[in-house]
Amino acid sequence: MTTAQGARARARMEVTAAIKDEARRQLAAEGAAKLSLRAVARELGMVSSALYRYFPSRDDLLTALIIDAYDSLGEAAEAAHVTAVAADAVPAQRWVTVCEAVRGWALAHPHEYALIYGSPVPGYSAPDTTIQPAARVALVLIGILLDAFERRGLARTPVPADLAPEARRMADELMPGLPAEVAVAMAAAWAQLFGLVGFELFGQFKGVVEDRDRFFRHAATQLAHGVGLVFP
Secondary structure, three states: OOHHHHHHHHHHHHHHHHHHHHHHHHHHHHOHHHOOHHHHHHHHOOOHHHHOOOOOOHHHHHHHHHHHHHHHHHHHHHHHHHHHHHOOOOHHHHHHHHHHHHHHHHHHOHHHHHHHHOOOOOOOOOOHHHHHHHOHHHHHHHHHHHHHHHHOOOOOOOOOHHHHHHHHHHHHHHOOOOOHHHHHHHHHHHHHHHHHHHHHHOOOOOOOOOOHHHHHHHHHHHHHHHOOOOOO
């Protein structure tokens, strides 16, 4: 790459970052449904045609923001897990640590959390490019279960006979290496984790849960028990 090409690439990265930053500001102020490329361009002092060279449509910009949010959340979960492993935490403790990292990220980035786990944006359908970033937290949790299963085993709760085929499909396609019963428990715990975080973030715990740090830690511990992890 020549010096001129490097300068153009850096300039493009800087403009792209500025567009995303302004879009996030609009998300916080107006919500994802009202995100407008023209409004972003106006706030940045750009003509709309120039912005379209970076993001051809509102949906392209939304997709970029969604991927960034998933990646940021995933990085927080992965970093928390690395720290827990370095501290010789057992799998159950690592599970709780990762869950708390998810909650911490959500509380620090409420509007980005709402973008990826809040109400769907009217008229927007997320493309396949969002699937891998969206899976990062789940993959950390599944990795903890695989480690525990290979080392110590996991407590298993039998699933009803009519759910057994679906349980086997989930294990084979989504969580290879885990027993079918654990795959079902993992899917339920994954949904419950983000339900807990969403309830807190969107105000449903107001007047109900006061000590939310301890409440969440207890709830994450119960989720760990539910997927078969055992505390020392």
